[in-house]
Amino acid sequence: MEFKSLKNIETSFRQIRLFGIVFVSMCAAVVTVALVAVFNFAEKQREKIYVLDNGKSLMLALSQDMSQNRPAEAREHVRRFHELFFSLSPDKSAIEHNINRALILSDKSAYNYYSDYSEKGYYNRIISGNINQVCIVDSVSCDFDNYPYTARTYARQMIIRQSNVTERSLVTVCRLTNSSRSDDNPNGFIIEGFNIIENKDISTVKR
Template sequence: MNTNRSTAPFRYLTNLEDSFRLIRVVAIGIMILSVAFAAGVAWWAFDAVEKSREKIYVLDGSKSLTLALAQDMNVNRQAEAKDHIRAFHRLFFNLDPDETAIDAHIREAAYYGDASVMRLYSDLREKGYFSQLIQGNVIQKVEVDSIALTGSQSPFTIRTYARQLLVRANTITTRRLVTECNLIDIDRSDNNSHGFMIERLKVLENLDLETITRD
């Protein structure tokens, strides 16, 4: 009996030391897990912020928001180049028989290219092309069929294959339109959201394909 009583305090101390050791292990484990969790949250937050910085929103002509990646512009540069060309052709070749409307379209199209755009406009004007549209009450529309792009980055060489529709009161004439130009990078602006400039624009082909009578 005396022996058990003399050893009891030692057993109590041993159990107490084991308990403290267990508490320390648990506390250290909790600290490690907390640090790991905090590091994970910090990494997730940093990654989310970086991804958000890679995205910008550009307001296009149809008043819709288009998502663009800002970090690596070359990823979608070819697609932007083709869209720039389509937009230019719509502005330059979609014409109503109204001098004010024609002038407004040409002024906007001029932001898409260099002096070669205005030279083409001047040549057509001197030949009386726009006067004929107005006097004949002709509506001109363009439909881009395909765009052949050479090069993986600016400067690009572009050849555009399209159809022109000349809508008159009694007939519709379809023309084959082929244009060629170079495309170089410039700073983006409100008037040129793609950041491209058309150079050395020329019409390679503009031939009548057919004329049909309207019902």
Template sequence: MFRSLKNIDSAYQQIKMLALLFMLLCFSVSAYAIYAARQTALEAQGRIYVLDQGNLLAAVSHNVKENRPVEAKDHVKRFHELFFTLDPDPKAIEYNVKQALFLADGSAQRAYDNLRESGYYNHLIQANISQDIKVDSVALQTSVYPYYVRCFAQQRIIRASTVTTRRFVSECYLRDVSRSANNPHGFLMERWRAVENIDLRTERR
């Protein structure tokens, strides 16, 4: 009888041990699942987007905040390249300006409307004039939000017989918006305006 009780007690201890091991295993699996889900969420938050020849690509960053100043400057540079790179082709002008307007608020739209109403684009087309821009530097102040930005660039007005180089300076404020295919950096330029636009030299071709 005592042997039977001892066997029952031993079996109970074994079942108890197996139950504890099973509970420990379940806890370990649950903890790992929570950890894996958290890591996946952190990696998703660290995802940024870059453009490669017009295609939106995803790139992983260890810390998106560290890249924001670089992204902000590239956002401003990209806007100016799109807005001021013009060829005597109405479809090319419309496409570039449309892409640029995704990056800015109504201030850029008003500037475009003023240029269009003044006949600026028609003059480029009729006179076969091309225009491009080279951004020299972008000064960014991140101490106050929205971020103040000043862009320094040089424009070239390319005519049949001459090339005119202009000094161009603009300013705006940047605020964060959602990233998209049309706005991969997730910024919006506000209160954009030209501060300086003067001829530096004109050279014969």
């Protein structure tokens, strides 16, 4: 009888120990899940910016990781450069204004093309011939696996004269390096090694 009682006590102790282990394991699991949830919540809160509008209303804006926007900004930077550099009107001040804005987005490689065009009288012919030139960027492909980033641009030039409209193909390549942002360079890139690899007539249509 005494041995049976000891056996029951030992069995009860094992059960209590098992229940204790299960209880502690469940508590550990609950604590782990709670810590993960708190950490995720804290990360999401860091992405939020609270802005006071004249101290009256509270607006919530979600901040984004800059790296997520860089590909779109790079393509926009290249697109904007081409539109400024190759879209010309028969007005000297307008040409100089657009060219100067384009040169802010690039290094000396683009300036070399500008100097070459100027020496050959290209811009003077645009003005004297009352010619409008419009650059239409079809696509910009960028390689972001290696830095500096390489970009290839496929575009068309519409050269509009009084008698006809000439369409030209334009293919260029360049490298993109990071730069400080400013009002003149909002995307924070500089174009380096700019090179025109194709620029030829596709068609001419009489007006």
